[in-house]
Amino acid sequence: MKRHAASIAVIGDGTVDEGSELYARAESLGQELCDQGFRVVTGGLGGVMEAACRGARRSSAWRAGATIGVLPGHDPAAANPFVDIAVPTGLGHGRNLVIAHSEAVIGLGGGAGTLSELALAWIHGRLVIAFRGVGWSGRLAGTRIDEHVRFTGIPDDQVFGVNTPDEAVQIVMARLPFYQAALRGEP
């Protein structure tokens, strides 16, 4: 894992069950992000958050430190067992703002919490990716969250809609450098 491996947030419903299709997809997503050398940031709890961390652990590229759980409460032990680095914040849902500051944010389904994170990531100029067909990621995929022109140098800036973990990771790899440069005001 590279020193400055970018941290990519995977966000979604904290209650999806282990046997579900969404859980499986989040697991693949975590694994493929880790395969490519990215760190996986989540809210550290269950459902999609757990699955993404678990998937990263399965990657042959996994090294301790690849999964980060930004927790709402005080106790690092509240993190799911696949979190390498627990970051308790004591901020409640205020921790969503921290998650939304990851270098890219990938939504997979999700309810109001996920929605708040997608909106905050959009506000802060992050690369935002969303799985089609399910929950709030599905409703925002392929749209712009608002009409604000975030970066003039990225004419097709949008919530990039994807169908598969592979597609999501491809978009991160292809587009993150442009968003990083734009965020820093580079031409």
Place this chain on the structure above:
Amino acid sequence: MKRHAASIAVIGDGTVDEGSELYARAESLGQELCDQGFRVVTGGLGGVMEAACRGARRSSAWRAGATIGVLPGHDPAAANPFVDIAVPTGLGHGRNLVIAHSEAVIGLGGGAGTLSELALAWIHGRLVIAFRGVGWSGRLAGTRIDEHVRFTGIPDDQVFGVNTPDEAVQIVMARLPFYQAALRGEP
């Protein structure tokens, strides 16, 4: 103004112009909320935030302290001139979480910031009201932000869609007591 006059947030686009229809509607909304003895909470800056405070100032029921501006930055002087009580937070968009903890939250148009506040208000069990036909309030009016059953005692819980300031204030008056009771776990 009563001692415990409930604080109602008015949220929306910070860039709408003084001459616009949205600005006028926000002004009426602020005025009518104040007429009924409510305090008006906003993000303290321009556009809809300014209009709602300005409207409250026009109410014959206005007393100093009726408009509260929860600011992202450090300086109370950054508040628009119609804010009675400036609350600088230093939290950036983290201040959206504070606004979303108002007793009721009324969205009037709005982009990603407004969306994050509506989502956070939903998460925290607030009475949420949204103007139809414009921006993110329009997209959420009449829906439930997610499938989570927030209160079993409120079977029609939803983002209540409205067309006019008058309707919005009527809903606050009719429904706030039930949301207050539900939040406190009263039967």
Place this chain on the structure above:
Amino acid sequence: MKRHAASIAVIGDGTVDEGSELYARAESLGQELCDQGFRVVTGGLGGVMEAACRGARRSSAWRAGATIGVLPGHDPAAANPFVDIAVPTGLGHGRNLVIAHSEAVIGLGGGAGTLSELALAWIHGRLVIAFRGVGWSGRLAGTRIDEHVRFTGIPDDQVFGVNTPDEAVQIVMARLPFYQAALRGEP
């Protein structure tokens, strides 16, 4: 009460009893601040926070809206009964940062929570006042919290030590305009 009446935080131990000398002093302080037209900001809970609000209510200058309680939790009803405006934040002790952004901050005794607020107020260039002889306010009274020159135009900048509520209010009245100007970078 003026429209832009400055908000002054009173901070201290949340557990002091109603019969105690500290409680009585906080009550006088709240009353005298209100007498002079200031709003009183507290953390909204018990002890010194309650006493300061209660005192403000006794002032003949009190108008609804003069006492503001910035709460750690979600429920406005958790505020003490003398709070006019409850501001639940959901931020836990993160709400201390909001309190510390009041235009002036007055410490009266206090433990670690008060200490964090005094330190944060110092960082953010606020006028900081501390009662001598008790708790953390006593330890910081008359000192500078660090060697950082906050404002070159205020050569005796320090945590101003006081013995009585009257002295504290005198310092707010005499010095707040200079701190307000300095914060805004005015000469």
Place this chain on the structure above:
Amino acid sequence: MKRHAASIAVIGDGTVDEGSELYARAESLGQELCDQGFRVVTGGLGGVMEAACRGARRSSAWRAGATIGVLPGHDPAAANPFVDIAVPTGLGHGRNLVIAHSEAVIGLGGGAGTLSELALAWIHGRLVIAFRGVGWSGRLAGTRIDEHVRFTGIPDDQVFGVNTPDEAVQIVMARLPFYQAALRGEP
């Protein structure tokens, strides 16, 4: 590095120069923490924060992910070059609360920012260690920040004063398990 290697915060003055004794001490502290398999959390900027990360990088036990920088602003690129994992928060000094939630917090000198972190760590039941003889760590070393009994099972609970990085790491190793158990309410 173990999966659940505890995260230990090193806090102190962000302006100490590279050639100074404090910088050197922070560097040794970072290195020795990393030698023992701990992760090093800092505020991600200069001075003591930079030195602690730099020291960790020198450890033979260093693996990418051992240094974490919890930043006040929006841009991960603002982190010092020895930070492996940048966590921008957008919370300004609100990020101090996140740092203070590390499993142990070690103060090395420091001004008001460090003081706020030590106070917040104390509030949240963390193991707090402070270097003697310099800045706010020196003033708090060997004391209790307030009279609150944090854990009945730890009769000598205090801000543990140390003189050397080696001593600090010894205290973390000897005492962290007891604080972790106490925090979780275990007997």
